[in-house]
Amino acid sequence: MEQLHARNVVIGAGAMGSATAYHLARRGEPVLLLEQFAIGHDRGSSHGAARITRHSYADPQYARLMLDAFRAWRELEADAGQNLYLRTGGLSFCPPQVDYVAQVAASLQAIDIPHRRMSGRELRHAFPVFEVPETYDVLFEPDAGLIAAARAISLQLELARQLGGDRTRVLAECPVRAIDLDGNKPIVRTDSHRISADRLIVTAGAWACRLLPQFPVPLRPTRQQVLYFRPNDPAPFTPGRFPVFIHKGAEALDDFYGMPEFQGRGVKVARHGGPDVDPDAMDRVVDEPYREVIRHFLKRSIPSLVTAPIEHTEVCLYTSTPDEHFRLGTLPDCPNLITASPCSGHGFKFSCLIGRVLADLATQGATKVDITPWQL
Numbered sequence: 001m002e003q004l005h006a007r008n009v010v011i012g013a014g015a016m017g018s019a020t021a022y023h024l025a026r027r028g029e030p031v032l033l034l035e036q037f038a039i040g041h042d043r044g045s046s047h048g049a050a051r052i053t054r055h056s057y058a059d060p061q062y063a064r065l066m067l068d069a070f071r072a073w074r075e076l077e078a079d080a081g082q083n084l085y086l087r088t089g090g091l092s093f094c095p096p097q098v099d100y101v102a103q104v105a106a107s108l109q110a111i112d113i114p115h116r117r118m119s120g121r122e123l124r125h126a127f128p129v130f131e132v133p134e135t136y137d138v139l140f141e142p143d144a145g146l147i148a149a150a151r152a153i154s155l156q157l158e159l160a161r162q163l164g165g166d167r168t169r170v171l172a173e174c175p176v177r178a179i180d181l182d183g184n185k186p187i188v189r190t191d192s193h194r195i196s197a198d199r200l201i202v203t204a205g206a207w208a209c210r211l212l213p214q215f216p217v218p219l220r221p222t223r224q225q226v227l228y229f230r231p232n233d234p235a236p237f238t239p240g241r242f243p244v245f246i247h248k249g250a251e252a253l254d255d256f257y258g259m260p261e262f263q264g265r266g267v268k269v270a271r272h273g274g275p276d277v278d279p280d281a282m283d284r285v286v287d288e289p290y291r292e293v294i295r296h297f298l299k300r301s302i303p304s305l306v307t308a309p310i311e312h313t314e315v316c317l318y319t320s321t322p323d324e325h326f327r328l329g330t331l332p333d334c335p336n337l338i339t340a341s342p343c344s345g346h347g348f349k350f351s352c353l354i355g356r357v358l359a360d361l362a363t364q365g366a367t368k369v370d371i372t373p374w375q376l
Protein backbone atom coordinates (compact mmCIF):
# COMPACT_ATOMS: atom_id res chain seq x y z
CA MET A 1 0.00 0.00 0.00
CA GLU A 2 1.61 3.25 -1.13
CA GLN A 3 1.12 6.18 1.28
CA LEU A 4 0.85 9.55 -0.44
CA HIS A 5 0.15 13.11 0.49
CA ALA A 6 -1.30 15.42 -2.17
CA ARG A 7 -2.34 19.04 -2.13
CA ASN A 8 -5.27 18.57 -4.54
CA VAL A 9 -6.89 15.22 -5.22
CA VAL A 10 -9.60 15.08 -7.90
CA ILE A 11 -11.76 11.95 -8.18
CA GLY A 12 -13.19 11.36 -11.66
CA ALA A 13 -11.82 12.36 -15.07
CA GLY A 14 -15.08 13.23 -16.85
CA ALA A 15 -16.12 16.72 -17.95
CA MET A 16 -15.94 18.23 -14.45
CA GLY A 17 -12.79 16.49 -13.24
CA SER A 18 -10.75 17.17 -16.38
CA ALA A 19 -11.78 20.85 -16.30
CA THR A 20 -10.81 21.09 -12.62
CA ALA A 21 -7.42 19.49 -13.27
CA TYR A 22 -6.79 21.95 -16.12
CA HIS A 23 -7.74 24.97 -14.03
CA LEU A 24 -5.65 23.84 -11.06
CA ALA A 25 -2.59 23.22 -13.27
CA ARG A 26 -3.18 26.56 -15.00
CA ARG A 27 -2.62 28.34 -11.69
CA GLY A 28 0.45 26.31 -10.80
CA GLU A 29 -1.24 23.90 -8.39
CA PRO A 30 -0.22 20.24 -8.20
CA VAL A 31 -3.02 17.79 -9.08
CA LEU A 32 -3.54 14.10 -8.50
CA LEU A 33 -6.46 12.93 -10.67
CA LEU A 34 -7.90 9.46 -10.02
CA GLU A 35 -10.15 7.72 -12.56
CA GLN A 36 -11.71 4.30 -12.01
CA PHE A 37 -11.79 3.37 -15.72
CA ALA A 38 -9.60 4.18 -18.74
CA ILE A 39 -9.38 7.86 -19.66
CA GLY A 40 -12.06 8.70 -22.26
CA HIS A 41 -14.21 5.64 -21.37
CA ASP A 42 -17.89 5.44 -22.35
CA ARG A 43 -19.48 4.33 -19.05
CA GLY A 44 -20.19 7.70 -17.45
CA SER A 45 -21.86 10.94 -18.52
CA SER A 46 -19.32 12.71 -20.71
CA HIS A 47 -18.55 10.45 -23.67
CA GLY A 48 -19.69 11.14 -27.22
CA ALA A 49 -18.59 13.61 -29.85
CA ALA A 50 -20.65 16.66 -28.89
CA ARG A 51 -22.94 18.40 -26.43
CA ILE A 52 -25.38 21.26 -26.97
CA THR A 53 -24.42 24.68 -25.70
CA ARG A 54 -26.83 27.63 -25.47
CA HIS A 55 -27.91 30.61 -23.44
CA SER A 56 -31.50 29.51 -24.08
CA TYR A 57 -32.67 28.52 -20.63
CA ALA A 58 -36.12 29.06 -19.17
CA ASP A 59 -34.45 29.69 -15.81
CA PRO A 60 -32.66 33.07 -16.07
CA GLN A 61 -30.02 32.01 -13.53
CA TYR A 62 -28.61 29.41 -15.94
CA ALA A 63 -28.85 31.78 -18.90
CA ARG A 64 -26.80 34.31 -16.94
CA LEU A 65 -24.26 31.70 -15.85
CA MET A 66 -23.81 30.80 -19.52
CA LEU A 67 -22.29 34.24 -20.12
CA ASP A 68 -19.41 33.17 -17.86
CA ALA A 69 -19.39 29.67 -19.33
CA PHE A 70 -19.02 30.91 -22.93
CA ARG A 71 -16.09 33.06 -21.73
CA ALA A 72 -14.49 30.07 -19.99
CA TRP A 73 -14.64 27.99 -23.21
CA ARG A 74 -13.13 30.85 -25.22
CA GLU A 75 -10.28 31.08 -22.70
CA LEU A 76 -9.66 27.35 -22.98
CA GLU A 77 -9.71 27.56 -26.78
CA ALA A 78 -7.14 30.35 -26.63
CA ASP A 79 -4.89 28.33 -24.28
CA ALA A 80 -5.14 25.31 -26.57
CA GLY A 81 -5.02 27.12 -29.90
CA GLN A 82 -7.96 24.95 -30.98
CA ASN A 83 -11.70 25.38 -31.46
CA LEU A 84 -14.12 23.37 -29.37
CA TYR A 85 -17.30 25.42 -29.95
CA LEU A 86 -19.18 25.21 -33.22
CA ARG A 87 -21.85 27.86 -33.77
CA THR A 88 -24.83 26.15 -35.39
CA GLY A 89 -27.70 28.20 -33.98
CA GLY A 90 -30.26 26.58 -31.74
CA LEU A 91 -34.03 26.13 -31.76
CA SER A 92 -36.28 25.80 -28.74
CA PHE A 93 -39.87 24.83 -29.52
CA CYS A 94 -42.99 23.81 -27.66
CA PRO A 95 -46.76 23.50 -28.14
CA PRO A 96 -48.78 26.70 -27.55
CA GLN A 97 -50.06 25.61 -24.12
CA VAL A 98 -46.49 25.29 -22.77
CA ASP A 99 -44.76 28.48 -21.62
CA TYR A 100 -41.19 27.20 -22.06
CA VAL A 101 -40.30 29.31 -25.11
CA ALA A 102 -41.86 32.41 -23.55
CA GLN A 103 -39.65 31.90 -20.50
CA VAL A 104 -36.55 31.32 -22.63
CA ALA A 105 -37.30 34.55 -24.52
CA ALA A 106 -37.60 36.47 -21.24
CA SER A 107 -34.28 35.01 -20.00
CA LEU A 108 -32.47 35.98 -23.20
CA GLN A 109 -33.99 39.45 -23.21
CA ALA A 110 -32.81 40.03 -19.65
CA ILE A 111 -29.18 39.39 -20.63
CA ASP A 112 -29.34 40.89 -24.10
CA ILE A 113 -28.68 37.73 -26.07
CA PRO A 114 -29.82 37.94 -29.71
CA HIS A 115 -32.74 35.69 -30.57
CA ARG A 116 -35.74 35.48 -32.87
CA ARG A 117 -39.18 34.34 -31.82
CA MET A 118 -41.39 32.70 -34.43
CA SER A 119 -44.37 30.44 -34.96
CA GLY A 120 -44.28 26.86 -36.17
CA ARG A 121 -45.42 28.17 -39.52
CA GLU A 122 -42.44 30.56 -39.76
CA LEU A 123 -40.11 27.79 -38.64
CA ARG A 124 -41.10 25.77 -41.70
CA HIS A 125 -39.88 28.63 -43.88
CA ALA A 126 -36.68 29.21 -41.94
CA PHE A 127 -35.73 25.53 -41.53
CA PRO A 128 -37.89 23.41 -43.87
CA VAL A 129 -36.85 20.06 -42.35
CA PHE A 130 -38.77 21.01 -39.18
CA GLU A 131 -42.47 20.36 -39.76
CA VAL A 132 -44.00 21.22 -36.39
CA PRO A 133 -47.62 22.41 -36.03
CA GLU A 134 -48.15 25.99 -37.18
CA THR A 135 -49.25 27.13 -33.73
CA TYR A 136 -46.04 26.02 -32.04
CA ASP A 137 -44.01 28.62 -30.18
CA VAL A 138 -40.41 28.69 -31.46
CA LEU A 139 -37.24 30.59 -30.60
CA PHE A 140 -33.97 30.68 -32.53
CA GLU A 141 -30.72 31.63 -30.77
CA PRO A 142 -27.93 32.19 -33.34
CA ASP A 143 -25.13 31.70 -30.79
CA ALA A 144 -26.24 28.24 -29.65
CA GLY A 145 -24.17 25.38 -30.95
CA LEU A 146 -21.99 22.42 -30.08
CA ILE A 147 -19.06 21.74 -27.83
CA ALA A 148 -16.74 18.99 -29.06
CA ALA A 149 -17.17 16.96 -25.88
CA ALA A 150 -14.65 14.12 -26.03
CA ARG A 151 -12.06 16.46 -27.50
CA ALA A 152 -12.67 19.04 -24.74
CA ILE A 153 -11.91 16.44 -22.09
CA SER A 154 -8.75 15.10 -23.72
CA LEU A 155 -7.55 18.64 -24.42
CA GLN A 156 -8.01 19.75 -20.82
CA LEU A 157 -6.13 16.71 -19.55
CA GLU A 158 -3.38 17.34 -22.08
CA LEU A 159 -3.13 20.99 -20.97
CA ALA A 160 -3.12 19.94 -17.30
CA ARG A 161 -0.10 17.73 -18.07
CA GLN A 162 1.65 20.36 -20.19
CA LEU A 163 1.12 23.16 -17.67
CA GLY A 164 1.82 21.07 -14.59
CA GLY A 165 4.65 18.84 -15.81
CA ASP A 166 5.31 16.20 -13.18
CA ARG A 167 3.13 18.11 -10.71
CA THR A 168 0.13 16.77 -12.65
CA ARG A 169 -0.43 13.06 -12.06
CA VAL A 170 -3.28 11.13 -13.66
CA LEU A 171 -3.95 7.60 -12.39
CA ALA A 172 -6.38 5.73 -14.66
CA GLU A 173 -7.97 2.36 -13.78
CA CYS A 174 -7.63 3.41 -10.17
CA PRO A 175 -11.03 3.22 -8.43
CA VAL A 176 -11.40 5.05 -5.15
CA ARG A 177 -12.87 2.55 -2.69
CA ALA A 178 -13.54 4.88 0.21
CA ILE A 179 -13.20 8.41 1.50
CA ASP A 180 -12.49 8.86 5.18
CA LEU A 181 -13.48 12.27 6.54
CA ASP A 182 -12.95 11.59 10.25
CA GLY A 183 -9.47 13.12 10.60
CA ASN A 184 -8.08 16.62 9.93
CA LYS A 185 -7.62 15.85 6.26
CA PRO A 186 -9.66 13.70 3.89
CA ILE A 187 -8.14 10.26 3.30
CA VAL A 188 -8.73 8.57 -0.04
CA ARG A 189 -8.31 4.80 -0.32
CA THR A 190 -7.71 2.93 -3.56
CA ASP A 191 -6.61 -0.72 -3.97
CA SER A 192 -2.98 0.36 -3.90
CA HIS A 193 -2.86 3.81 -2.26
CA ARG A 194 -3.74 5.59 0.94
CA ILE A 195 -3.72 9.28 0.05
CA SER A 196 -4.14 12.14 2.47
CA ALA A 197 -5.35 15.27 0.69
CA ASP A 198 -5.26 18.94 1.65
CA ARG A 199 -8.29 19.38 -0.58
CA LEU A 200 -10.44 16.71 -2.10
CA ILE A 201 -12.56 17.43 -5.16
CA VAL A 202 -15.16 14.80 -5.96
CA THR A 203 -16.37 14.91 -9.56
CA ALA A 204 -17.46 11.27 -9.68
CA GLY A 205 -20.68 11.80 -11.66
CA ALA A 206 -23.26 9.07 -11.10
CA TRP A 207 -21.01 7.34 -8.56
CA ALA A 208 -20.88 10.40 -6.30
CA CYS A 209 -23.77 9.17 -4.15
CA ARG A 210 -21.74 6.07 -3.28
CA LEU A 211 -18.59 7.97 -2.45
CA LEU A 212 -20.46 10.67 -0.53
CA PRO A 213 -23.37 9.06 1.32
CA GLN A 214 -23.60 12.23 3.42
CA PHE A 215 -24.51 14.33 0.34
CA PRO A 216 -27.34 16.64 1.49
CA VAL A 217 -29.84 15.82 -1.29
CA PRO A 218 -30.60 12.47 -2.91
CA LEU A 219 -28.80 11.90 -6.22
CA ARG A 220 -30.48 9.82 -8.87
CA PRO A 221 -28.44 8.20 -11.65
CA THR A 222 -30.67 7.66 -14.68
CA ARG A 223 -30.13 5.81 -17.96
CA GLN A 224 -30.20 7.87 -21.15
CA GLN A 225 -30.29 6.54 -24.70
CA VAL A 226 -29.10 8.32 -27.83
CA LEU A 227 -29.63 7.54 -31.51
CA TYR A 228 -27.61 8.74 -34.51
CA PHE A 229 -29.46 8.77 -37.85
CA ARG A 230 -27.89 8.65 -41.31
CA PRO A 231 -30.24 10.81 -43.42
CA ASN A 232 -30.90 9.76 -46.99
CA ASP A 233 -30.09 13.32 -48.07
CA PRO A 234 -27.41 14.55 -45.64
CA ALA A 235 -27.19 18.16 -46.96
CA PRO A 236 -30.02 19.71 -44.86
CA PHE A 237 -28.61 18.14 -41.68
CA THR A 238 -25.10 19.55 -41.77
CA PRO A 239 -23.92 22.21 -39.29
CA GLY A 240 -24.78 25.59 -40.75
CA ARG A 241 -28.08 24.30 -42.15
CA PHE A 242 -29.41 22.25 -39.25
CA PRO A 243 -29.39 23.87 -35.79
CA VAL A 244 -29.24 22.11 -32.44
CA PHE A 245 -32.77 21.84 -31.08
CA ILE A 246 -34.75 21.32 -27.90
CA HIS A 247 -38.41 20.34 -27.86
CA LYS A 248 -40.33 20.79 -24.62
CA GLY A 249 -43.61 18.89 -24.63
CA ALA A 250 -46.77 19.31 -22.60
CA GLU A 251 -46.45 15.85 -21.00
CA ALA A 252 -43.78 14.22 -18.87
CA LEU A 253 -41.19 12.40 -21.02
CA ASP A 254 -42.03 14.53 -24.06
CA ASP A 255 -38.74 16.45 -24.08
CA PHE A 256 -36.41 15.77 -27.00
CA TYR A 257 -33.21 17.26 -28.33
CA GLY A 258 -30.86 16.80 -31.23
CA MET A 259 -27.99 18.18 -33.24
CA PRO A 260 -26.54 18.15 -36.74
CA GLU A 261 -24.06 15.65 -38.08
CA PHE A 262 -20.73 16.15 -36.37
CA GLN A 263 -17.46 14.28 -36.82
CA GLY A 264 -19.18 11.79 -39.12
CA ARG A 265 -21.45 10.52 -36.36
CA GLY A 266 -24.88 11.09 -37.98
CA VAL A 267 -27.74 13.27 -36.75
CA LYS A 268 -28.15 12.86 -32.99
CA VAL A 269 -31.68 12.64 -31.57
CA ALA A 270 -32.59 11.68 -28.00
CA ARG A 271 -35.22 12.02 -25.33
CA HIS A 272 -34.32 13.93 -22.18
CA GLY A 273 -35.04 11.58 -19.28
CA GLY A 274 -34.89 7.91 -18.45
CA PRO A 275 -35.28 5.34 -15.68
CA ASP A 276 -33.24 5.08 -12.49
CA VAL A 277 -30.24 2.82 -12.89
CA ASP A 278 -27.31 1.31 -11.04
CA PRO A 279 -24.35 2.86 -12.89
CA ASP A 280 -22.37 -0.40 -12.54
CA ALA A 281 -25.13 -2.58 -13.98
CA MET A 282 -26.52 -0.47 -16.79
CA ASP A 283 -27.87 -2.23 -19.90
CA ARG A 284 -25.78 -0.78 -22.70
CA VAL A 285 -28.06 -1.77 -25.60
CA VAL A 286 -30.63 0.77 -26.80
CA ASP A 287 -34.03 -0.90 -26.69
CA GLU A 288 -36.59 -1.18 -29.50
CA PRO A 289 -39.44 0.68 -27.71
CA TYR A 290 -37.11 3.67 -27.29
CA ARG A 291 -36.33 3.68 -31.03
CA GLU A 292 -40.07 3.82 -31.64
CA VAL A 293 -40.50 6.73 -29.20
CA ILE A 294 -37.86 8.69 -31.12
CA ARG A 295 -39.37 7.80 -34.50
CA HIS A 296 -42.76 8.96 -33.23
CA PHE A 297 -41.24 12.32 -32.24
CA LEU A 298 -39.52 12.60 -35.64
CA LYS A 299 -42.77 11.85 -37.45
CA ARG A 300 -44.37 14.91 -35.87
CA SER A 301 -41.31 17.21 -36.03
CA ILE A 302 -38.64 16.17 -38.57
CA PRO A 303 -40.40 13.63 -40.82
CA SER A 304 -37.58 13.31 -43.35
CA LEU A 305 -35.53 11.53 -40.65
CA VAL A 306 -38.13 8.88 -39.78
CA THR A 307 -36.96 6.38 -42.38
CA ALA A 308 -33.26 7.20 -42.04
CA PRO A 309 -31.22 4.24 -40.81
CA ILE A 310 -29.91 4.38 -37.24
CA GLU A 311 -26.19 4.15 -37.67
CA HIS A 312 -24.97 4.37 -34.13
CA THR A 313 -26.36 4.31 -30.58
CA GLU A 314 -25.10 5.30 -27.13
CA VAL A 315 -26.21 4.94 -23.55
CA CYS A 316 -25.15 7.48 -20.99
CA LEU A 317 -25.89 8.54 -17.40
CA TYR A 318 -27.47 11.60 -15.87
CA THR A 319 -26.94 12.38 -12.19
CA SER A 320 -30.07 14.23 -11.17
CA THR A 321 -31.20 16.07 -8.08
CA PRO A 322 -34.91 16.15 -7.16
CA ASP A 323 -35.37 19.67 -8.62
CA GLU A 324 -32.93 19.09 -11.54
CA HIS A 325 -30.76 21.97 -10.34
CA PHE A 326 -26.99 21.79 -9.98
CA ARG A 327 -25.44 21.37 -6.56
CA LEU A 328 -21.86 22.47 -6.19
CA GLY A 329 -19.34 23.74 -3.72
CA THR A 330 -18.02 22.70 -0.35
CA LEU A 331 -19.81 19.91 1.47
CA PRO A 332 -21.45 21.15 4.69
CA ASP A 333 -19.10 20.59 7.67
CA CYS A 334 -16.28 19.43 5.33
CA PRO A 335 -14.37 22.55 4.24
CA ASN A 336 -11.76 20.39 2.47
CA LEU A 337 -14.25 18.54 0.33
CA ILE A 338 -15.62 20.16 -2.81
CA THR A 339 -17.99 18.57 -5.29
CA ALA A 340 -19.87 19.34 -8.50
CA SER A 341 -21.23 16.04 -9.66
CA PRO A 342 -24.99 16.47 -9.86
CA CYS A 343 -25.60 18.40 -13.04
CA SER A 344 -28.90 16.77 -13.91
CA GLY A 345 -28.20 16.12 -17.56
CA HIS A 346 -27.32 19.64 -18.65
CA GLY A 347 -23.89 20.26 -17.16
CA PHE A 348 -21.43 19.84 -20.02
CA LYS A 349 -21.83 23.35 -21.39
CA PHE A 350 -20.88 24.68 -17.93
CA SER A 351 -18.09 22.21 -17.22
CA CYS A 352 -15.13 24.40 -18.16
CA LEU A 353 -16.50 27.17 -15.94
CA ILE A 354 -17.31 24.73 -13.13
CA GLY A 355 -13.71 23.48 -13.27
CA ARG A 356 -12.59 27.06 -12.70
CA VAL A 357 -15.05 27.49 -9.83
CA LEU A 358 -13.84 24.30 -8.15
CA ALA A 359 -10.22 25.39 -8.57
CA ASP A 360 -11.14 28.79 -7.05
CA LEU A 361 -12.81 27.10 -4.09
CA ALA A 362 -9.87 24.74 -3.60
CA THR A 363 -7.19 27.40 -3.75
CA GLN A 364 -8.91 30.51 -2.38
CA GLY A 365 -11.94 29.16 -0.52
CA ALA A 366 -14.21 31.42 -2.61
CA THR A 367 -15.06 32.25 -6.21
CA LYS A 368 -16.05 35.42 -8.04
CA VAL A 369 -18.58 33.45 -10.09
CA ASP A 370 -22.00 33.77 -8.48
CA ILE A 371 -22.86 30.17 -7.57
CA THR A 372 -25.29 31.12 -4.78
CA PRO A 373 -28.32 29.38 -6.36
CA TRP A 374 -26.47 26.05 -6.56
CA GLN A 375 -24.36 26.14 -3.44
CA LEU A 376 -24.63 23.18 -1.09
Ligand SMILES: Cc1cc2nc3c(=O)[nH]c(=O)nc-3n(C[C@H](O)[C@H](O)[C@H](O)COP(=O)(O)OP(=O)(O)OC[C@H]3O[C@@H](n4cnc5c(N)ncnc54)[C@H](O)[C@@H]3O)c2cc1C
Residues within 6 Å of the ligand: 011, 012, 013, 014, 015, 016, 017, 034, 035, 036, 037, 043, 044, 045, 046, 047, 050, 051, 052, 053, 174, 175, 176, 177, 203, 204, 205, 206, 207, 208, 211, 224, 225, 226, 270, 315, 316, 317, 318, 340, 341, 342, 343, 344, 345, 346, 347, 348, 349, 350
Ligand atom coordinates in the same frame (compact mmCIF):
# COMPACT_ATOMS: atom_id res chain seq x y z
C1 LIG B 1 -26.93 11.45 -23.34
C2 LIG B 1 -26.49 12.71 -22.66
C3 LIG B 1 -26.61 13.91 -23.34
C4 LIG B 1 -26.24 15.10 -22.73
N1 LIG B 1 -26.36 16.25 -23.43
C5 LIG B 1 -25.93 17.41 -22.88
C6 LIG B 1 -25.95 18.59 -23.65
O1 LIG B 1 -26.33 18.58 -24.83
N2 LIG B 1 -25.49 19.74 -23.07
C7 LIG B 1 -25.02 19.75 -21.79
O2 LIG B 1 -24.63 20.82 -21.33
N3 LIG B 1 -24.97 18.63 -21.04
C8 LIG B 1 -25.41 17.46 -21.55
N4 LIG B 1 -25.36 16.31 -20.83
C9 LIG B 1 -24.88 16.34 -19.45
C10 LIG B 1 -23.37 16.33 -19.34
O3 LIG B 1 -22.82 15.48 -20.31
C11 LIG B 1 -23.01 15.93 -17.92
O4 LIG B 1 -23.58 16.89 -17.02
C12 LIG B 1 -21.52 15.91 -17.72
O5 LIG B 1 -20.88 15.15 -18.72
C13 LIG B 1 -21.22 15.31 -16.35
O6 LIG B 1 -19.83 15.18 -16.20
P1 LIG B 1 -19.21 14.59 -14.87
O7 LIG B 1 -17.75 14.84 -14.94
O8 LIG B 1 -19.96 15.08 -13.68
O9 LIG B 1 -19.56 13.02 -14.91
P2 LIG B 1 -18.77 11.83 -15.65
O10 LIG B 1 -18.42 12.16 -17.03
O11 LIG B 1 -19.56 10.58 -15.45
O12 LIG B 1 -17.43 11.73 -14.85
C14 LIG B 1 -17.32 11.14 -13.59
C15 LIG B 1 -16.08 10.30 -13.60
O13 LIG B 1 -15.79 9.86 -12.29
C16 LIG B 1 -15.29 8.55 -12.37
N5 LIG B 1 -15.46 7.89 -11.09
C17 LIG B 1 -16.64 7.65 -10.47
N6 LIG B 1 -16.44 7.01 -9.30
C18 LIG B 1 -15.10 6.87 -9.18
C19 LIG B 1 -14.28 6.29 -8.18
N7 LIG B 1 -14.80 5.69 -7.09
N8 LIG B 1 -12.94 6.30 -8.35
C20 LIG B 1 -12.39 6.91 -9.45
N9 LIG B 1 -13.14 7.45 -10.44
C21 LIG B 1 -14.47 7.46 -10.30
C22 LIG B 1 -16.15 7.93 -13.46
O14 LIG B 1 -15.59 6.75 -13.98
C23 LIG B 1 -16.24 9.06 -14.46
O15 LIG B 1 -15.20 9.00 -15.41
C24 LIG B 1 -25.72 15.09 -21.41
C25 LIG B 1 -25.57 13.88 -20.74
C26 LIG B 1 -25.94 12.70 -21.36
C27 LIG B 1 -25.78 11.41 -20.61
